[in-house]
Amino acid sequence: MNIGDVSTRSGLPAKTIRYYEDIGLIKPQRSENGYRCFVEADLHKLAFLGRARALGFTIEDCRMLMALYEDESRASGDVKQLALEHLSKIETKIADLEAMRDTLTELVHCCAGDNRPDCPILKDLSGKV
Amino acid sequence: MNIGDVSTRSGLPAKTIRYYEDIGLIKPQRSENGYRCFVEADLHKLAFLGRARALGFTIEDCRMLMALYEDESRASGDVKQLALEHLSKIETKIADLEAMRDTLTELVHCCAGDNRPDCPILKDLSGKV
DNA sequence: GCTTGACCTTCCCCTAACTGGAGGCCCCAA
DNA sequence: TTGGGGCCTCCAGTTAGGGGAAGGTCAAGC
Incomplete structure (x- = not known):
């Protein structure tokens, strides 16, 4: 091929x-x-x-997973550990993003979004809360 | 300073x-x-x-936000739109990560994680489902 | 036999948002 | 005057590829 x-x-x-x-x-x-x-x-x-x-x-994870896959005498525990570590990173990212989302959602709700310059989003970013 | x-x-x-x-x-x-x-x-x-x-x-978002912040005659709608677009990207990322998390969680639950080589995680990755 | 177009090759630069480090000035205190 | 810390610029590296140039190869059609 x-x-x-x-x-x-x-x-x-x-x-x-x-x-x-x-x-x-x-x-x-x-x-x-x-x-x-x-x-x-x-x-x-x-x-x-x-x-x-x-x-x-990640690519490096993949490299290890492939090595484990090709190692007939691997321990499934090693694979599971890799997966669990990855899972925990994902959970962390989700939590971070959710925090951003919640803050942003609140700010967006407070903003009229019209033609006037007054804007709670900018006010918050500028630290004048 | x-x-x-x-x-x-x-x-x-x-x-x-x-x-x-x-x-x-x-x-x-x-x-x-x-x-x-x-x-x-x-x-x-x-x-x-x-x-x-x-x-x-993003940095480019920040550049625009700063410009809006410094523009006394801005429309809060422009800020809100920027924020909403960003929010939607965040929601997408969260959804993607949650899908990964769910799949991984399931695979991890199926894996004994012991010294034996049999591993559902690798089996799934290899396509032999 | 020749051309054409699709496919393949390597090579180099580009992305986001920094971070690390080298080599070299500058400043203040002992 | 010497030492240590702070500051400067410039270069390279990070992830996981993407874009595109310049050029070789192959198979079909004329």
Whole structure:
């Protein structure tokens, strides 16, 4: 398979696939003409990566997950720990965003949003509360 | 005031303050010795920026918010619109993160997390569901 | 056989919002 | 005068790729 086929089948942009090779996540063979030459196993890895990334794992997380995936003697506890750490980061981000959302929502509700210059949002940002 | 004082009083790192000058958000005077020389108005602006950034506004949003703040004839509607757009981006991010969290939570619950290699998390990532 | 267009290659710059560090001035106190 | 801290500029790195240029390759159509 050429990169275009793999891109279509994995749903990942060709650029991303090249990037993943660059950073050593995949190691496709090369044809005589220099084209990358992917086999099913590569496609499978890319799909794995795509799903892990969609769950918000960082590239380095993905690297570890792949290593664990390929290690037949792994302990599922290691995977779970990785996932739990990631989960906790996500929870933190959600909490941060929710705090922003709540503050903003309140400010927005206080703002008339008309043609007059008086604006509680700016007032709050300027510290004159 | 030197940058160290402003940093302390605004809570922003000196690096960040220099960066904000670099991109034109603030324009402190200079002393004879080349040091940045801040007045209260600069400090006020930096505090404004710090609060806007803490609410998740991008630098470009901040630039517009500052312009609106300094425009006595602004319409509060413009500010509100900016805030609403930002709010909607935040809601989207929260929703995305919650989807990840839910999926991850489920996977984590299914994983024994012991010394055995069998792991539903990896199984899911590999597509063998 | 030649051309054309799609596909592939590498290489380099760009993103956001800083952060870290190197190398070098400046200032104040002991 | 020396030392330590503060300040300066400039450069590079961070995430996870995206955009695009310049050029090689391949298969179809004439």
